[in-house]
Amino acid sequence: MTNLQTLSTNGRCTVEALPPLHILQSVQSAVRTGLSAHPKQLPPFLLYDHRGSNLFEEICRLPEYYLTRTEQSILERCAPELVARFSRDMDLVEFGSGSSIKTRTLLDALFSNGHRPTYRPVDISHTMLNASTTALVSEYPELMIKAIVSDYGRGLEEISRQRERQKVFLFLGSNLGNFTPLEAVDFLAGVRRAMTGDDLLLLGVDLVKPLAVLLPAYDDAAGVTAAFNRNLLVRLNRELGADFRPECFRHEVRWNQEVQAVEMHLASEGDQLVSLPAIDLKISFLAGETIHTESSHKYTSASLAQLCAEAGLAVERSWSDPQNWFALNMIVPS
Ligand SMILES: C[S@@+](CC[C@H](N)C(=O)[O-])C[C@H]1O[C@@H](n2cnc3c(N)ncnc32)[C@H](O)[C@@H]1O
Numbered sequence: 551m552t553n554l555q556t557l558s559t560n561g562r563c564t565v566e567a568l569p570p571l572h573i574l575q576s577v578q579s580a581v582r583t584g585l586s587a588h589p590k591q592l593p594p595f596l597l598y599d600h601r602g603s604n605l606f607e608e609i610c611r612l613p614e615y616y617l618t619r620t621e622q623s624i625l626e627r628c629a630p631e632l633v634a635r636f637s638r639d640m641d642l643v644e645f646g647s648g649s650s651i652k653t654r655t656l657l658d659a660l661f662s663n664g665h666r667p668t669y670r671p672v673d674i675s676h677t678m679l680n681a682s683t684t685a686l687v688s689e690y691p692e693l694m695i696k697a698i699v700s701d702y703g704r705g706l707e708e709i710s711r712q713r714e715r716q717k718v719f720l721f722l723g724s725n726l727g728n729f730t731p732l733e734a735v736d737f738l739a740g741v742r743r744a745m746t747g748d749d750l751l752l753l754g755v756d757l758v759k760p761l762a763v764l765l766p767a768y769d770d771a772a773g774v775t776a777a778f779n780r781n782l783l784v785r786l787n788r789e790l791g792a793d794f795r796p797e798c799f800r801h802e803v804r805w806n807q808e809v810q811a812v813e814m815h816l817a818s819e820g821d822q823l824v825s826l827p828a829i830d831l832k833i834s835f836l837a838g839e840t841i842h843t844e845s846s847h848k849y850t851s852a853s854l855a856q857l858c859a860e861a862g863l864a865v866e867r868s869w870s871d872p873q874n875w876f877a878l879n880m881i882v883p884s
Pocket residue numbers: 594595598603606610618645646647648649650652672673674675678700701702703722723724725
């Protein structure tokens with residue numbers, strides 16, 4: 551297990567992180583494996599460098615991206631009821647916290663109800679975690695923060711050690727949808743193993759709906775999602791010395807009916823050869839060949855219940871919006 555390094559301790563806020571060399575090695579290994587595979591694919595965590603994280607924030611404000619505002623409206627409605635289930639002294643653990651915008655709705659409800667939460671965000675994006683924790687410390691004078699810059703798995707190992715106070719795990723924004731069903735069960739089973747006493751998981755998932763709504767959410771008219779997708783190649787050029795020409799890859803969005811997921815791809819505009827000197831790799835692309843960069847699985851209440859059951863969990867309560875587009879689920883050990 552790689553030890554975390556303390557990046558900063560500043561009064562109420564501590565930020566720990568995986569060593570930069572460890573992160574670079576994960577990037578190198580993921581890119582070598584993914585680009586050597588058939589079909590070519592890259593894991594979605596690579597989308598979130600500094601610029602990618604900022605582009606994602608822009609995506610959240612787009613008219614086509616209904617996910618953020620729908621989940622936010624559900625949270626606003628059910629926050630008072632939710633926090634009534636939380637202990638006074640508790641850890642609010644958030645995986646893939648990003649800018650923690652939605653978390654503020656829960657923090658507001660917690661503080662107005664007399665709770666004293668410690669916020670424990672886990673995110674791979676170092677710059678986003680620094681910015682969000684700095685803002686939260688000044689907005690919430692009573693809030694303690696222990697942040698971890700790492701992948702979900704390493705963060706979960708760290709969080710699992712705390713077994714005294716109630717832990718409420720947050721996994722919002724349908725982040726679960728980026729996992730294959732097997733990976734999703736694996737992640738949920740890891741959360742289950744970390745749960746003790748009256749710990750809970752609050753899981754926000756996007757629901758199956760007409761393609762006329764789903765596809766534009768990942769292919770907006772202003773081209774922000776296309777820029778987000780192509781930025782992955784800019785990152786590989788910078789971090790691995792690669793010579794991708796991002797303008798020679800088209801943003802492509804597909805619905806995969808079999809696995810019920812929207813997929814993002816980068817499609818080569820012609821035959822081309824790309825070098826990645828840092829990992830001693832040369833990769834050829836045929837015209838139209840794609841790199842699969844992200845899947846966003848969509849759920850029904852039955853498919854989510856099935857995933858949870860396989861992980862030893864059960865949905866205790868579920869809240870949705872009037873259109874039934876998104877669901878926030880309170881999940882407990884079964
Ligand atoms: C789709 S955004 C969601 C942000 C926020 N939770 C929301 O609901 O708006 C995904 C977030 O998860 C982080 N992330 C993606 N893959 C990750 C991984 N494997 N480990 C840790 N964080 C990850 C990204 O940096 C990003 O902040």
